[in-house]
Amino acid sequence: MPAQKSLPISASEAKTLFSGLQAIPVIVLAVSGGPDSTALMLLAARWRDSLKTKPKPKLVAVTVDHGLRKESRREAATVAHLARKLKVDHRTLRWSGRKPPTGLQEAARLARYRLLHDAARKAGATHIVTAHTLDDQAETVLIRMSRGSGLTGLGAMQKVSIVPGCDHGKTANGEEINLARPLLDVPKSRLIATLRAAKIGYADDPTNRDPRFTRARLRVLMGALAEEGLDPHRLALLAHRIRRADRAIEAAVDRAMGDVAVELRPSDALAFEARRFVDLPGEIALRVLGRALAMTGDEGPVELGKLEALKSALDCAETAGNRRFRRTLAGAVVTLTDRQLTVERAPPRSRKLLTKRGHGAARGRDALEY
Numbered sequence: 001m002p003a004q005k006s007l008p009i010s011a012s013e014a015k016t017l018f019s020g021l022q023a024i025p026v027i028v029l030a031v032s033g034g035p036d037s038t039a040l041m042l043l044a045a046r047w048r049d050s051l052k053t054k055p056k057p058k059l060v061a062v063t064v065d066h067g068l069r070k071e072s073r074r075e076a077a078t079v080a081h082l083a084r085k086l087k088v089d090h091r092t093l094r095w096s097g098r099k100p101p102t103g104l105q106e107a108a109r110l111a112r113y114r115l116l117h118d119a120a121r122k123a124g125a126t127h128i129v130t131a132h133t134l135d136d137q138a139e140t141v142l143i144r145m146s147r148g149s150g151l152t153g154l155g156a157m158q159k160v161s162i163v164p165g166c167d168h169g170k171t172a173n174g175e176e177i178n179l180a181r182p183l184l185d186v187p188k189s190r191l192i193a194t195l196r197a198a199k200i201g202y203a204d205d206p207t208n209r210d211p212r213f214t215r216a217r218l219r220v221l222m223g224a225l226a227e228e229g230l231d232p233h234r235l236a237l238l239a240h241r242i243r244r245a246d247r248a249i250e251a252a253v254d255r256a257m258g259d260v261a262v263e264l265r266p267s268d269a270l271a272f273e274a275r276r277f278v279d280l281p282g283e284i285a286l287r288v289l290g291r292a293l294a295m296t297g298d299e300g301p302v303e304l305g306k307l308e309a310l311k312s313a314l315d316c317a318e319t320a321g322n323r324r325f326r327r328t329l330a331g332a333v334v335t336l337t338d339r340q341l342t343v344e345r346a347p348p349r350s351r352k353l354l355t356k357r358g359h360g361a362a363r364g365r366d367a368l369e370y
Contacts, residue, residue, distance in 0.1 A: 022053065027129055028062055029088070034208075036188060045087065061088070125177070134185055137239060160179070160180050163177055256333045259276065259281065270296060272288070296345050297331035333345075
């Protein structure tokens, strides 16, 4: 590994990484005790101490003990001890209740975010900061590729986003709670180097190497991929470029929604000129349809595969001159006539999904991965 990738993070770099957060009164840090999150807490404390303005942000480190390993309680206590030395408030939250026999990692991830969100809300924090790194971003891109994700999914993680599983999370004062990832462009090796320079230890979670889990298996492959030029930097750059293209497409969808709409009643029904909708570029039409389903239906996000199957059925109906097309998906009814494409809330008896063709590629983090 090139030497520059393993240099500790300097004070000036930390100031840049956390820029934009200095005006936030309370910040929750997600700290498990592993190398990445331990380095996050150290860097955040150093950054806070370096600020000249007052009041300085209050840092609250939150450790979620999932109760899945016997070492987790001791690791949480170790984080609490370091937090006291760094003058950072600390809380340990436990995931209680029965654990699912399948999909354990995804369930644990969502439980962690719910607990972090609750902690942020109680502390009055508008930001939850996680220690996701460049390596995590690269792994996420590979996972999304293996699932056949669309552009939005391949854009992977963003520096600031909503809290997974808590789309409408707000503080007691009604402020939005955001998820921030200031270390997303930083290689993991530099965080470890930062801890070594500070002579600070960290926990080693063996599940990170457990071949039962996708991320662990991908980590084994990363070395071979890097030898072919597909290293974490290249994968993260790919995600960045895809997000840029995705934003451009979304802007085009914004315009198309207004151009082809006949009537917009988001809580009830949306109607589009059939001919103008059909003439839209395929990706734009797909997203217009997806937005309409999300705005009128009530069964949650639409899987990309199911949305594509519905769009394909619409195209076939248009080509065949079938003007009696009617399908139900995600709690909404889609009707095509000579003049209009209408998307409206499905009546209670029609809530069963009728569009079953295609395989939903999106799972877990992005149910609708265009």
